[in-house]
Amino acid sequence: MATPLTATVDLVARFPDSVSADARPGYTGFIVKKENLVEVATAIRDEFGYDLLTAVTGVDYLAENKMEVVYHAYKTTGGTGLIFKVQVDRVDPVEVPSLYDIWAGVDFQEREAYDLLGIRFTGHPDLRRILMWEGYDGHPLRKDWKEPFFEEEAKPFKSRWPDGQHTFAENKNPFRDNLSFPAGFDPEAYQPENEDDLYASLERFRSKGADDALKTDHIVVNMGPHHPSTHGVLRVAITLDGETITGLKPVMGYLHRNHDKIGERNTYLQIIPYTDRLDYFNSMSNNFGYVTTVEKLMKIPVAERAEYIRVIMAELSRIQNHLIFIGMLMNDLGTMYTPSLYAFEERELVLDIFEAVSGARMMCNYFRFGGVVRDIPDFALQKIKDLVYERLPSKTDEMERFLNENEVLVARLNGMHVLNAEDAIRYSVTGPVLRAAGVPYDLRRADPYSIYDRFDFDVAVRYNGDMMDNYLIRFDEIRQSLRILEQALKQMPEGPINSQKPQYQVRVPAGEAYGRIESPKGELGFYVVSNGKPNPYRYHVRPASFVNLQAVEKMCVGAKIADFVALLAMLDIVMGELDR
Amino acid sequence: MYGKGILKGLSVTWKRFWDTYTEDISWVLRGKKRYNTTEGIAHRSSKDTKGIFTVQYPEEQLIVPEEMRYVPFLVYDEAEEGKKEVRCTSCGICAKVCPPQCIWIVRTNDPATGRPVPVPTEFYIDMDICMNCGFCAEYCPFDAIKMDHDFDIAAYDRSVYNLEKLLKPASYYASIRPENAAREDEARRAKEAAKAAKAEVKPAA
16 A cells, blocks of 8 residues: 655745745645746646646635635645645736646636636636626625625525525516626617637637638537537537537536535535535535545544445445446447446446435435434445445446447447547546546545545556547446445444534634545545634535546547547536536 | 457347346246336345336335435324324524525514413425425434425425425324334433433432
């Protein structure tokens, strides 16, 4: 078992003039001067070797009149991360230099910070709103922004009890909808703006043919938002040269509900069921990520038995996610449902277990700070054992027998390039896609959380980075998950399932924490800032789907339009998490 | 040989196809019914399931486990002469812990003393907003609000449940969640016994 590298970097010694340690109580990392950000970031990547920038987010410190941008950089060889921050005055325009040229993986996340917090990243090649629509009034995550039927700063709302003077939100709004318009805006006379910005962003991919060549024009194809193979309401604007993709931009936000803002209104406990709705295939993993982060802040231990239960649930969740991935990939490639329905059978059995332990099939809401809600009932434990020891291994084999040697499938997947290791790291891609490109980066090993350091398993890795590898690595991961499950079931001790007394309002000391777990789709991170109140001051999700989607442009440019659907399927995106 | 992989894959499909018939026939030969029986449905969602996997809702319904949760309801104890003893004391913990804030309660004060009466005058749950998280049931200190198993509540209009619609007897609760009800009754009795014992000790001291 390799111990993670925990070398601390002394950035202050390297840049005495421009970097200072973050001395606020409960905070870690470094504060970098805005003018030197690009220089320091380059050194962090090139000199210190933090090649993977996973999370970028902003925090609005209204009382201090500051805006802060927080960066989390990691090494793909494993170990703890390096947090660096930039603070700027909260005077519009709030401007911070973009790090796009150093880590292309900041693309969407900087756009998100611009959209929701109004931080302008100078030098970003395509700084447009990403989740809200163009022309939206204000930046919702700013602390002085209020929604149309704003009721109170934080839950619980006082109108509900003891007087019960509750009025329906829809009755409060003149348009009976969650909308507010900028001053002087007439919704009746509104003409939608053309999407020149979007198409202009595609323009840079236009190939410049020789002057004397035949004059050809590019076609813009809009796929979605209701295209079945985009796995939800995702729109993709594609420019085509013949059949070859020359440019591509995902347009998202159709399912946006501002999960971050909802989280900041909620108490710490109330966020747990909302995290279920992020990646709705893996609510157990989402719970896991969130509670580990808050436990980090609270500095509380987790009950021993609960740790094992958590791992069991997270790994079962991974197995069913990967089976669904395989099934849905086949759908996207054009097989008519048979493989996906075979996959659904096993998923159904796993969901039965989730229902027996947590009460719900998909929205589990099973984890609590310090443990889990309830112990696994005996019959459910027996069911887990039956599945892990008998059914799932044989069904995984069956699935492989069913598909892996199929000549049509092999011809379709083999050698179809997805991403190479350098690009995957540059675009902050994590999860199976990164591992299929030959980077053995799995958080369960690279930066172990919970009790993953106790289990004997291999990090699934494949080296070609083509579609076949991306497909096969899912089988590898199912096998490794089964290995972990077998050990966890054997080692699971008896005992209490929560180290804390059940309480509906937890005390979280002031400070910040970034917790991350290896969700089936990649790194799922939560960044929580507490100011000691019952509600988090800042709550940010770093979803795997959202960040992984940044690479779709890189993956698809040069490929044929017919391959786009399959390439998108490789990223295994889910809209609940992508749009939040 | 080209096509071997396809044939191999087809053999899996063929076996599945074959199983749907042999499985049905084996149930018939054993003199058992595979469809529309609890035994059949339970087998179809066990590890040994093969052949037809689907459950023909609504003729057949999956067996829901005890912990399954849908929308909340309020428990009352049946007293003599059909009187309903509502367990809820309108303490408001459920309304405070509710993530989408869909519970609202009116607490009444005794007009004579001005003190709160431990019975809710009004109790509303907006079922359209309820996210079925189960926090209200989990944190209720009086076992008064519990999660229901009845999931057929689709309606054409807005479903705001009032006290009358929310109240269900303790016997119903015990029928859907026997283990939980038994455990909670046990705990409540132990608590009352401890209280009684304490009350007895006090006058002596």
